[in-house]
Amino acid sequence: MxxxxxxxxxxxQGIQTIGDTLAKVFSRSGYHVFTxxxxxxxxxxxxxxxxxxxxxxxxxxxxxxxxILVALDKxxxxxxxxxxxxxxxxxxxxxxxxxxxxxxxxxxxxxxNLAVERSGNKIMANTVATGAVLGMLGMEMDILLEIIKDTxxxxxxxxxxxxxxxxxxxxxxxxxxxxxxTFSATPLSKPKMLIAGNDAIGLGAIASGCKFxxxxxxxxxxxxxxxxxxxxxDYGIIVEQAEDEIAAINMSLGASFAGVRAMTGSSGxxxxxxxxxxxxxxxxxxxIVIALAQxxxxxxxxxxxxxxxxxxxxxYTAHSEFPRVVFAPGTPEQAFYLTNKAFDISGKxxxxxxxxxxxxxxxxQWTFDGFDLSKIKYTxxxxxxxxxxxxxxxxxxxxxxxxxxxxxxxxxxRHLVVTDSxxxxxxxxxxxxxxxxxxxxxxxxxxxxxxxxQEIEPPLLYGHPNPDIVLTGWGSTFGAMKxxxxxxxxxxxxxxxxxxxxxxxxxxxxxxxxxxxxxxHAALCIENNATSQFxxxxxxxxxxxxxxxxxKYNGRPFTIEGLLKEINAILR
Amino acid sequence: xxxxDNYKGQNPAWCPGCGNFxxxxxxxxxxxxxxxxxxxxxxxxxxxxxxxxxxxxxCNTFNGLHGRTLPVATGIRLANHEMLVIAVAGDxxxxxxxxxxxxxxxxxxxxxxxxxxxxxxxxLTKGQASPTSTATDKGGMVTKNQPFGILSEQLNPxxxxxxxxxxxxARGFAGDMPNLKVLIKEAVTHKGFTLIDILQPCVTxxxxxxxxxxxxxxxxxxxxxxxxxxxxxxxxxxxxxxxIPIGIIYRNHRPAxxxxxxxxxxxxxxxxxxxxxxxEITLKEFL
Numbered sequence: 001m002x003x004x005x006x007x008x009x010x011x012x013q014g015i016q017t018i019g020d021t022l023a024k025v026f027s028r029s030g031y032h033v034f035t036x037x038x039x040x041x042x043x044x045x046x047x048x049x050x051x052x053x054x055x056x057x058x059x060x061x062x063x064x065x066x067x068i069l070v071a072l073d074k075x076x077x078x079x080x081x082x083x084x085x086x087x088x089x090x091x092x093x094x095x096x097x098x099x100x101x102x103x104x105x106x107x108x109x110x111x112x113n114l115a116v117e118r119s120g121n122k123i124m125a126n127t128v129a130t131g132a133v134l135g136m137l138g139m140e141m142d143i144l145l146e147i148i149k150d151t152x153x154x155x156x157x158x159x160x161x162x163x164x165x166x167x168x169x170x171x172x173x174x175x176x177x178x179x180x181x182t183f184s185a186t187p188l189s190k191p192k193m194l195i196a197g198n199d200a201i202g203l204g205a206i207a208s209g210c211k212f213x214x215x216x217x218x219x220x221x222x223x224x225x226x227x228x229x230x231x232x233x234d235y236g237i238i239v240e241q242a243e244d245e246i247a248a249i250n251m252s253l254g255a256s257f258a259g260v261r262a263m264t265g266s267s268g269x270x271x272x273x274x275x276x277x278x279x280x281x282x283x284x285x286x287x288i289v290i291a292l293a294q295x296x297x298x299x300x301x302x303x304x305x306x307x308x309x310x311x312x313x314x315x316y317t318a319h320s321e322f323p324r325v326v327f328a329p330g331t332p333e334q335a336f337y338l339t340n341k342a343f344d345i346s347g348k349x350x351x352x353x354x355x356x357x358x359x360x361x362x363x364x365q366w367t368f369d370g371f372d373l374s375k376i377k378y379t380x381x382x383x384x385x386x387x388x389x390x391x392x393x394x395x396x397x398x399x400x401x402x403x404x405x406x407x408x409x410x411x412x413x414r415h416l417v418v419t420d421s422x423x424x425x426x427x428x429x430x431x432x433x434x435x436x437x438x439x440x441x442x443x444x445x446x447x448x449x450x451x452x453x454q455e456i457e458p459p460l461l462y463g464h465p466n467p468d469i470v471l472t473g474w475g476s477t478f479g480a481m482k483x484x485x486x487x488x489x490x491x492x493x494x495x496x497x498x499x500x501x502x503x504x505x506x507x508x509x510x511x512x513x514x515x516x517x518x519x520x521h522a523a524l525c526i527e528n529n530a531t532s533q534f535x536x537x538x539x540x541x542x543x544x545x546x547x548x549x550x551x552k553y554n555g556r557p558f559t560i561e562g563l564l565k566e567i568n569a570i571l572r
Numbered sequence: 573x574x575x576x577d578n579y580k581g582q583n584p585a586w587c588p589g590c591g592n593f594x595x596x597x598x599x600x601x602x603x604x605x606x607x608x609x610x611x612x613x614x615x616x617x618x619x620x621x622x623x624x625x626x627x628x629x630x631c632n633t634f635n636g637l638h639g640r641t642l643p644v645a646t647g648i649r650l651a652n653h654e655m656l657v658i659a660v661a662g663d664x665x666x667x668x669x670x671x672x673x674x675x676x677x678x679x680x681x682x683x684x685x686x687x688x689x690x691x692x693x694x695x696l697t698k699g700q701a702s703p704t705s706t707a708t709d710k711g712g713m714v715t716k717n718q719p720f721g722i723l724s725e726q727l728n729p730x731x732x733x734x735x736x737x738x739x740x741x742a743r744g745f746a747g748d749m750p751n752l753k754v755l756i757k758e759a760v761t762h763k764g765f766t767l768i769d770i771l772q773p774c775v776t777x778x779x780x781x782x783x784x785x786x787x788x789x790x791x792x793x794x795x796x797x798x799x800x801x802x803x804x805x806x807x808x809x810x811x812x813x814x815x816i817p818i819g820i821i822y823r824n825h826r827p828a829x830x831x832x833x834x835x836x837x838x839x840x841x842x843x844x845x846x847x848x849x850x851x852e853i854t855l856k857e858f859l
Contacts, residue, residue, distance in 0.1 A: 028859065193858040203854070209846035212651060231854065236835045236844045238650050243676035247643035250636065254616070254647020257634050258655065259842040262647070280637050373851055409842060410632040410648075411655050414611045418626075420635040421619070429582055429627050430635070 008076030019050030030188030060479030135174030198223030204339025249277030265291030330478025403447025463495030591772030639669025
């Protein structure tokens, strides 16, 4: 069983509400769920869709075929009718659409009239549609009713009752009318956790003791700020919307200097403004975590769509030479744990660490059995209170064996904490001499780098241990690649190599991925960009050249079928 | 009690006779008289001659980037509002490169003390016009890289600050150290964002706005003047030319930004411990 539901309509019609609610019904019913959103850079109008896939087996990417299309506008039928699977059905309200699909596989359900009749408010037409989908699937209504009660708890009994009536109306109507429906979806066991990439990063930051987040809103990174802001009161966090991204990173550095874990986030254009701050973090050795959520550029590009074209930007931006770490999670679960690792490494080595994500991961929701909090690492690397007070001497940038100088919390002791964006001595004061410069560069770069390298985990090998075909990628292509391996594994010896800890480039000590790549007949590098930035990084770091590349740069994520087609074209 | 000896820092790399020496001395005297010890405050500075100031005394220091003093200072204050945070910047640093941050620091009313060393010229880059340089057709200079003279109007930081309802706006003069010290003490004890624009002769590059030029023009604001009258303050702010007022020009009693943030009402952020146990409950919200 593997169904896909697409809800299409204009911005502002409530597509996301229907989508989120249905996804929650499926995940609470114990299904594996994957959702992804395709939206335009506008608040009203246009054409957007929300796609949900759910199955009794793990799912982690979208499929091209649709089983139920909820058409809230004419455009949905025009654009997506052709995507219907054999058993596919369209549900729509002919009164609001003023048109009918050409296919017989469609059910006209008067969303608006039923809403007005049964709940007294046409605004509940979306609830009617949500109920109708469950009716088509032959599912029970109890979980939806539970969600309605939770959602409208604060709005009172009347609103809850009206929504329940609307949902039941849609449900009953669909059961009666959809004679041709062949769907069957009975609840599985335990409810699953449903979480989007941005929420997972926010949650990971909170779980890591992040106390300060400053950013300027920019799609698709804004969700991280929204999530942390929502929890600010519960967890004692200050979230400050800065006047610009330059201020955002500098505020976060100020907070970090003062002794709290701090983070900022943006997309490419906003991060471009933060670049001088990145190099300030490096020079002052102030820990900071930066979420860089990619979208297609250059400049404003496709504001609401997806791309993996800022890898080089994250790797090489900012003047001069200093160590940095770049993580590129492939799933919300990886995003959660890697955000925690980012805070840990950033604090331990006093360096900037990136979480490189993109719109596809930021906005898509996945199901998991749960996150394991015992895996969360929290070590306070700062020198505070008595430990700081009891030192006989303190120099903020003291030379040490590992290049890491104790990071004191200003004000906790009589020792002064001095740092400078100029080259400085051990105390943090401006210097001009060549000898100190060399020692400082050695300290910041060469002493720390080997230690940072040791922290980096190798790529994930999934599939055949000695594969003939290797699909390699990084970040959000994880799901499509993994499912492609599952589809092809009966036909050939195939595996995925997924890199989520990208820089410093992982060594081959724990997993000799180079051997795997070299011994394969075909090693394909799959990227959501035009110029194979990761393949070039691989070449630079290891000398290895992939046998083939698959690039997608139309602003949309890979679907399973789309990726399979490309793989077949190369292998044939 | 701290004494001036506690504040001896590195040897200044400023030109002999620079107005910055007097600002440094006034600041040291002010903190000594207020009984503030070196570890009890942080100076955030930018780039330019003013940016070097914290190295020449003793205090916690974040000498950051050009124009970016205020966001760093804001972050420090938000993380630890028990720490006195002073920002020192030059006119190019604060009114040019960092203009946007200045506007929003005033809007927030973050309790940061901003002292702008305003020498009406760029010193460290050797004599270009700054936002507060007088336009050439109004008697200003001609510089190497403004061959047709300074065409833009001189910025009036005092009037701008009053327009933004900045909670403390003053003008000092490096040639009047006792008065400057009093202004600094007033600013430090004020609750909210404070701007002191300090007229500071650049002895090397600014041949127009010299000590002599300022001395002929500056006067102490009359004792009966009420700085809480915003309209009167605007009038005072517009005085420039033959007579230049120094002293507190505008003051209000808006609550500081930090006072309005519930999560730091009882304890500074930096003193709050982190407890992961609540996270189990938060995780359930995703079920």
